[in-house]
Amino acid sequence: MHPLIQHIQKITGSREIDEENVLSFFDSRHFRKKDLLQEQGVLCNAYFFVVKGCLRLFYTDENGIEQTLQLALENWWMTDLDAFRSGRRTMYAIQALEDTEVLVLTAKNYNLLPEEIPLTEKYFRLVYERAYSATLHRVRMISRMPKNEFYELFESKYPEFIQRIPQKILASFLGFTPEYLSELRKKRVENKEV
Amino acid sequence: MHPLIQHIQKITGSREIDEENVLSFFDSRHFRKKDLLQEQGVLCNAYFFVVKGCLRLFYTDENGIEQTLQLALENWWMTDLDAFRSGRRTMYAIQALEDTEVLVLTAKNYNLLPEEIPLTEKYFRLVYERAYSATLHRVRMISRMPKNEFYELFESKYPEFIQRIPQKILASFLGFTPEYLSELRKKRVENKEV
Numbered sequence: 388m389h390p391l392i393q394h395i396q397k398i399t400g401s402r403e404i405d406e407e408n409v410l411s412f413f414d415s416r417h418f419r420k421k422d423l424l425q426e427q428g429v430l431c432n433a434y435f436f437v438v439k440g441c442l443r444l445f446y447t448d449e450n451g452i453e454q455t456l457q458l459a460l461e462n463w464w465m466t467d468l469d470a471f472r473s474g475r476r477t478m479y480a481i482q483a484l485e486d487t488e489v490l491v492l493t494a495k496n497y498n499l500l501p502e503e504i505p506l507t508e509k510y511f512r513l514v515y516e517r518a519y520s521a522t523l524h525r526v527r528m529i530s531r532m533p534k535n536e537f538y539e540l541f542e543s544k545y546p547e548f549i550q551r552i553p554q555k556i557l558a559s560f561l562g563f564t565p566e567y568l569s570e571l572r573k574k575r576v577e578n579k580e581v
Numbered sequence: 582m583h584p585l586i587q588h589i590q591k592i593t594g595s596r597e598i599d600e601e602n603v604l605s606f607f608d609s610r611h612f613r614k615k616d617l618l619q620e621q622g623v624l625c626n627a628y629f630f631v632v633k634g635c636l637r638l639f640y641t642d643e644n645g646i647e648q649t650l651q652l653a654l655e656n657w658w659m660t661d662l663d664a665f666r667s668g669r670r671t672m673y674a675i676q677a678l679e680d681t682e683v684l685v686l687t688a689k690n691y692n693l694l695p696e697e698i699p700l701t702e703k704y705f706r707l708v709y710e711r712a713y714s715a716t717l718h719r720v721r722m723i724s725r726m727p728k729n730e731f732y733e734l735f736e737s738k739y740p741e742f743i744q745r746i747p748q749k750i751l752a753s754f755l756g757f758t759p760e761y762l763s764e765l766r767k768k769r770v771e772n773k774e775v
Binding site: 448454456457468469472501505508509511512515516518519520522523524525526527529530531562 | 642648666695699702705709712714716718719720721723724725756
């Protein structure tokens with residue numbers, strides 16, 4: 388069974404789903420490590436479901452520094468939701484951090500899908516419910532916690548990110564300098580060894 | 582027509598909605614300014630839709646300082662979504678900042694509602710889609726923008742918050758000290774007068 392179908396079953400708790408019909412709304416694409424799935428400034432017409440691999444969403448700021456705002460591993464969705472919903476140009480680029488396989492949903496099919504397959508309406512409601520709830524938690528962590536506590540919590544909650552994401556990109560995602568993250572990791576390893 | 586029904590029609594674009602049936606899932610409650618709708622540490626079983634007035638979600642930190650994480654005006658939803666979904670105790674209190682009228686949806690009815698009235702599944706999917714997208718924008722503002730730019734953008738996007746929310750609570754929500762916010766507002770008024 389395709390990972391997307393497994394994910395829909397897991398999230399909705401329903402097994403009544405026509406695999407072939409659902410997958411007919413998507414295109415499958417492969418990207419190599421470092422490929423751009425979407426460039427900054429283009430019309431945003433694609434919503435990506437990560438089948439295998441890892442993506443990041445980022446922008447290049449006025450100083451030429453790449454700022455990573457989101458990461459996505461297997462079973463995560465990624466797009467510039469604001470631009471995707473409105474059909475506007477996106478302020479963000481999306482890049483593969485590993486060799487990555489995705490399903491692509493166009494804006495047109497995103498609107499058709501819940502009409503044709505009502506279970507996907509429930510699925511997206513629950514996916515957003517989780518994502519919204521997690522992002523609020525992220526706001527609290529970013530804005531109220533000492534950086535070392537924030538990192539500890541992040542490490543315990545998302546160990547895969549720590550292992551798979553290059554240090555420089557992870558630092559940007561966390562809002563740290565690469566030097567600060569490197570120092571923090573060194574200290575944590577030393578503490579564990581004691 | 583009840584404001585909730587108007588909101589469902591506006592968000593979903595559908596007029597086919599049985600007002601009486603939808604409202605039968607909710608209780609109407611009134612709170613006075615400063616009343617707590619929910620205390621920190623209790624089981625979270627209520628989702629609030631603001632009909633009239635204003636709410637905030639906050640916690641008291643280890644130094645006894647109240648930290649405001651969310652605000653809700655008319656047509657906004659508010660709960661500790663994580664605790665509400667899981668039936669756990671909430672880490673947050675919810676307080677009325679003005680005399681406030683809300684509709685209350687229990688967790689049980691939140692689960693029943695989309696089964697009985699499928700249009701509300703679409704409604705909540707779209708409400709979360711917007712909220713998630715706005716919260717990502719907030720993450721970017723908090724973590725990447727100079728504070729004065731962040732405040733300018735916030736002021737232009739949410740003028741009602743600036744007018745209706747007490748300065749101390751607004752400062753906490755923005756992650757500023759009250760003194761810094763006060764200075765920022767004074768400067769902006771002076772600049773406008775020039």
